[in-house]
Amino acid sequence: MKTAKTTDRRKFLLAAGLGGAGVAAAVASVAPKAKKAAAAAAQPAQGDGYRVSEHILKYYKTTEV
Amino acid sequence: MRQPLLAEEAARADFYALLGRLFHAAPDAALLGDLARAGPIPPTGDAALAQAWQRLVDASSAMDEDAAADEFDALFGGVGKSQVSPYAGYYTGATAVDHPRVRLRDDLAGLGLGRREQVNEPEDHFAGLFDVMRVLVAGGAGRERAALEVQRRFFESNLKPGAGKFLDAVAGAQGANYYRSVAALGAAFVAIETESFSLD
Numbered sequence: 001m002k003t004a005k006t007t008d009r010r011k012f013l014l015a016a017g018l019g020g021a022g023v024a025a026a027v028a029s030v031a032p033k034a035k036k037a038a039a040a041a042a043q044p045a046q047g048d049g050y051r052v053s054e055h056i057l058k059y060y061k062t063t064e065v
Numbered sequence: 066m067r068q069p070l071l072a073e074e075a076a077r078a079d080f081y082a083l084l085g086r087l088f089h090a091a092p093d094a095a096l097l098g099d100l101a102r103a104g105p106i107p108p109t110g111d112a113a114l115a116q117a118w119q120r121l122v123d124a125s126s127a128m129d130e131d132a133a134a135d136e137f138d139a140l141f142g143g144v145g146k147s148q149v150s151p152y153a154g155y156y157t158g159a160t161a162v163d164h165p166r167v168r169l170r171d172d173l174a175g176l177g178l179g180r181r182e183q184v185n186e187p188e189d190h191f192a193g194l195f196d197v198m199r200v201l202v203a204g205g206a207g208r209e210r211a212a213l214e215v216q217r218r219f220f221e222s223n224l225k226p227g228a229g230k231f232l233d234a235v236a237g238a239q240g241a242n243y244y245r246s247v248a249a250l251g252a253a254f255v256a257i258e259t260e261s262f263s264l265d
Contacts, residue, residue: 017110019073031079034086
């Protein structure tokens with residue numbers, strides 16, 4: 001039952017193109033900068049202190065970090 | 066032993082990362098450059114996603130970071146002045162007592178997630194919601210990816226309810242140009258996620 005549904009979901013995602021080489025490569029080519037920028041933005045700045053603006057601070061971290 | 070992510074799951078995490086990043090702050094020159102050089106998405110899959118991707122790629126090649134920053138500030142910047150609220154609670158008819166942020170905090174605590182120290186932005190900012198999904202889908206920072214059911218529950222409780230209205234508001238905002246293409250990509254991707262979660 002669960003397996004059948006999971007297969008449906010996977011089929012759907014593959015049909016949508018998410019598993020295709022084109023989508024994976026295209027979005028993977030921009031993701032590292034997206035992730036890096038997010039991580040960098042969430043670091044406390046040195047020297048002039050943490051820069052706070054109303055729309056900039058939206059990052060979560062795991063408690064394991 | 067951690068299994069590598071399937072290609073479609075990696076792509077989901079990457080879309081969440083990109084959307085989280087673009088609603089966190091305007092794209093800088095490096096990200097605009099990467100987007101402008103990104104390959105096309107074949108039209109054999111989801112047509113809306115492929116079209117939205119191409120629009121974003123084209124828009125990224127025509128945009129510079131100063132103009133992107135100005136647009137971002139005009140749309141989302143400034144307390145009480147922003148044209149578009151980036152907070153999910155704004156779109157879900159939040160009341161003070163049962164504000165979605167209250168449930169969201171509980172959900173995040175249950176997942177072992179929380180705001181970084183010194184972050185005082187409310188948790189229901191869409192940049193944060195997309196980023197939580199990225200972490201749940203792909204794992205990272207020493208944590209395993211979350212079970213699909215956990216992803217589904219967070220998506221349906223916290224992201225999906227306000228996402229449609231938020232992305233519509235971005236797309237329809239006066240002064241939105243580059244972010245129209247971001248909103249279109251977000252809408253196409255959220256639609257895929259919504260349907261896929263309904264299948265499982």
